[in-house]
Amino acid sequence: MQSNANGTMKLPALLDQAAAGELLAQLRRALDADQALRLDASEVEIMTLPAMQLILAALKTSDKFAIVNSSVAFTAAFNDAGFELKQEQSSEVPASGVDQDHSPQSEAEPKQSLDQTSANGLTISKRILTIDDSKTMRDMLLLTLTDAGFKVLQAVDGQDGLDVLKREQVDVIITDINMPKMNGYEVIKHLRANPDHQKTPILVLTTESDQENKIRARDAGANGWIVKPFDPERLADVINQVSP
Numbered sequence: 001m002q003s004n005a006n007g008t009m010k011l012p013a014l015l016d017q018a019a020a021g022e023l024l025a026q027l028r029r030a031l032d033a034d035q036a037l038r039l040d041a042s043e044v045e046i047m048t049l050p051a052m053q054l055i056l057a058a059l060k061t062s063d064k065f066a067i068v069n070s071s072v073a074f075t076a077a078f079n080d081a082g083f084e085l086k087q088e089q090s091s092e093v094p095a096s097g098v099d100q101d102h103s104p105q106s107e108a109e110p111k112q113s114l115d116q117t118s119a120n121g122l123t124i125s126k127r128i129l130t131i132d133d134s135k136t137m138r139d140m141l142l143l144t145l146t147d148a149g150f151k152v153l154q155a156v157d158g159q160d161g162l163d164v165l166k167r168e169q170v171d172v173i174i175t176d177i178n179m180p181k182m183n184g185y186e187v188i189k190h191l192r193a194n195p196d197h198q199k200t201p202i203l204v205l206t207t208e209s210d211q212e213n214k215i216r217a218r219d220a221g222a223n224g225w226i227v228k229p230f231d232p233e234r235l236a237d238v239i240n241q242v243s244p
Helices: 017-032 049-061 072-080 135-147 158-167 184-192 211-220 232-242
Strands: 008-010 037-040 065-068 083-085 098-100 115-117 123-125 127-131 151-155 172-175 202-206 224-227
Touching: 017 037, 017 049, 017 135, 049 065, 049 072, 049 135, 049 232, 072 083, 127 135, 127 158, 135 151, 135 232, 151 158, 158 172, 158 184, 172 184, 184 202, 184 211, 202 232, 211 224, 224 232
Parallel strands: 008 037, 037 065, 127 151, 127 172, 172 202, 202 224
Antiparallel strands: 083 098, 115 123
16 A cells, blocks of 8 residues: 555555555554555445554544545444544545544543653653554554553563563553463453552453453453454543553
């Protein structure tokens, strides 16, 4: 995927994980160059969750990113996930991105501070560990949380997450559930059995949404459950709620 001279990039008919990775690279280049980028979604027929989440995070990250000419399938995918897609109205007016329906937290309330302040007045960024076997999802979280002012550490699976925590201190842990070597429930149980992490806030971020799994995570010791695709602003709010 390449953008033209007008800063418009046409998205492919199939937005799968491979396309999401390529899109992420293009978005990063645009961010680094402080350039506007319009995503033409007129030909999109199928979109996977990682691609949807990446687009959602990008639109929340910068007002220089906008959606134009979205196809019926593209708009329907966001609507089915509970998000209302807003498109660019004209070449002079940037799109406001994607907003979650019925989300008063992002409409009227001022953003909470994303930093902690030490006794000597120095600002210290919260450290977040993300545990997910999907590289695309890890990159989405990195993009979203870094932009929100957090310091992000990454782990590729449950065991890797435990290994990272042996040498690093973090303020919040965000873990997927379905992972190789050690799933999210096992990660939570191991951490709660460790005196160093009995009170560390743990959030579950997963595609699973049934009540039984939520109860299982809560019983294991999780502080919260967020279903993918997540709203970037809401995720930052939840992090601040569990780690004031």
